Amino acid sequence: MATNVDSVPHFRADWRLGRFTTWLTTTDHKRIGILYIWTCLGFFALGGGLALMMRSQLMKPDEHLLSGSTYNQMVTIHGTTMIFLVIVPILAGFGNFLAPLMIGARDMAFPRLNALSYWFFLLGGIVIFASFFAKGGAAAAGWTSYAPLSTLHEPGRGQDLWILGLHILTLSSFAGAVNFIVTIHNMRAPGMTWTRMPLFIWALLTYAWMLVAVLPTLSAGLTMMLLDRHYGTHFFDPAHGGAPLLYQHVFWFFGHPEVYIMILPAMGIISEVIPVFARKPIFGYSAVVWSTVGIAFLSMLVWAHHMFAVGLPTGLDSFFMMTSMVIAVPTGVKIFNWLATLWRGNISFDTPMLWAIGFIAVFTVGGLSGIFLAAFPVDWQLTGTYFVVAHIHYVLFGGSIFAIFAGLYYWWPKIFGRMLDERLGRAHFWLVFVGFNVTFFPQHLLGLLGMPRRVYTYNEHGLWEIYNMISTIGSYVMALGMLIFVVNVIKTSRTGRRAGNDPWSADTLEWYATSPPPPWNFDRVPYVTSARPLRDWRRRLAEQGRL
């Protein structure tokens, strides 16, 4: 069993235990988790800033705030940031902090590899943002970086740094995924069988297996792109017998599972939060687990639904339409099980629960708009337009980011030992919830009006102008909400109410430890008797008259 060296007194004089060096040299999964979360929140602010500038540019027709070149760089880095530097790694951050605590272990299986994952992640992020200062600016071919635009028509160094940054991030994620898999498979507390594992851990395990399955494909695609750019190969160059569509197949074979990599752990967070604040067990534990695993499997069979407009044979289009529709079924199963968990509950509206309910409300919209996109002839009118922008934000912002905030408000007391302010939390939620819908709902309509995505300006008035204006105002409302979160964090960092071990009367093992937990996590690892060990423990105490 790994004993954390930080706790051993004679190491106190070590240079590695200084105020800052302790964070630089730490291998404690909780500290690494905290580093991940803070870094991701920093990148979230940067990526959000880019989004606000883009929305300002699009507020009115023929606006001149940003040039086409700058806008394309921002589009690219905004997408890359939110996906590779915010959602995927912050879920790894939650996983780092929580996985050992939730399964009753004292650390991750490979603590030093874990530290390496974090530092690679930070390095990758720095490379991507530093590329704004490269010759020719940052990459500007979109986060999907389709060839041959990204290979033959982007002479700047930004695209190379984008490839380098993503390669580094891929290594980081891969090492992290292996660590999660080994930890969850081998280090669960006595009594924690597969069917007693918290649903967030199930989701995290699936996330890790999916990363292992598809990250190598991304690495291959990036390497081919680099070789095409600099070393005379012609993988994607049609003038020399290459195939531009090869890149799209490779990219989306990674890229679509990536979408589920971003949403499954988020759904895992929702499956933890809802039962606790509804005072009921999750409805259909095994249905939720199997739908997670089912989505992971199906997610590798739907990639070409991103390519309906490239002129695939009708048979292939039909296959990918049907697989894409099939994947809606397990997604629906999850939503119905969450609703059934709320049914006849005793629902408290603490901030984590507001975000979780908000998640169900908006993610449903994202799931439903996906049905239009799966029906490939309908997709021909929608792909490449703002309808798709609306769809991805309903699933990745309304989905993943809402769940991440549910998780932050839920586990903040455990991570930092102090409660966040409820009043500010509610203001944060409502501003973002309203701002989110005001920003992104009109974008469905813009797409249907004919507005292509990734345009830096437009020359249309009437409804185009009205919807764009509404959308931009919504984004400012969201930004205001996010500022309130910052105020909340600063305000409660010194004066917030002490959390105690278990402020929410929750069900899972992390609440058995103190808040924040000591480096060794548990004095004694409890024996796990069900999927809700803490509720069992509270009942035993009550029966013995000790509670």
Add this chain to the structure above:
Amino acid sequence: MPPGVPRVGLLLFAAVCTLVLAHAAGAGTGGLLPPTPHSPNAHRITDAYEFVLVFVVVIFVLVEGALLAFVVRYRRGKRARTAEGPQIHGATRLEIIWTVVPALILAAIATFVFYKLPGITGPPAAAAADQTTIKVEGRQFYWMFRYPNGAVSVGTMVAPANEVVHESVYAPADDVIHSWWVPNLAGQIDAIPGQTNHSWFEAPVGDYIARCALLCGIQHAKMIAHVDVVPRAQYETFIAARKADATGIALGKEEFQYVCSTCHHLTTAYVGPALAGNPLLKDVKGITLILREGVGNMPAVASDWSDDQIKALIAYTKTIKVPKANGN
């Protein structure tokens, strides 16, 4: 009303939604449906869209309704925070129902799509004899059209009305991927280097806007074209005139407007430098080389133009009068 739900916020939200929908209802499809279809394939896509929309709206109302009802009905109220609801762990029958019913709905949607599909991908068989094929070439950052008789136009496609017009959509091997989209006539089809895709329409007389729907570089937003659908006789006259006057300033004007002006203004710097007074413009060999090979950030916009096309452009540029003021 559960605690934590500010009434003002909800009212505001409802007000914004109503406003949006009211505006939308007041102006054509207004963004609630795909753009008004003017071709049988676009029409059938809209049918499929509406079919999906019906199910989506019903499911949306049911799910959000249940969510809202449960949240209000089962709020804590005066109960103790830790008071438990009934400890129900699941119900296999319910799980089966909410797996099978959505699967059936999706099967219905897929069936409807397959029913509409032949009329979307292929033109009516009766019309197969009487048809024109126009080549649509996507380039950074303009659309070029080649007609059966060899005539060329840039930025505006002229097509005969009320008959099937086939489009062969492609990009030259040295260009990037674009997506040809005339929302009123048909769905998007990518113009991919080294590959020819097919689309078609059958439209009444009218001017339809076309856009590039795939990020293709710095002026992606400006890659807009028109499809000018005219009576058959007018179409014949147009392509005959174009062929007869292959070096004429009519073509040159289109080339200047849709190819050059996308990045260059006359007297002010834009994406590229100002054109007026640029000594290179006087050097026919030099300008031809730049157009064909590209220079610096400028793509080889004319790499596959005929000599006549270049002559047409140069002929047109000689007619341009540069304004004295800072106009464009």
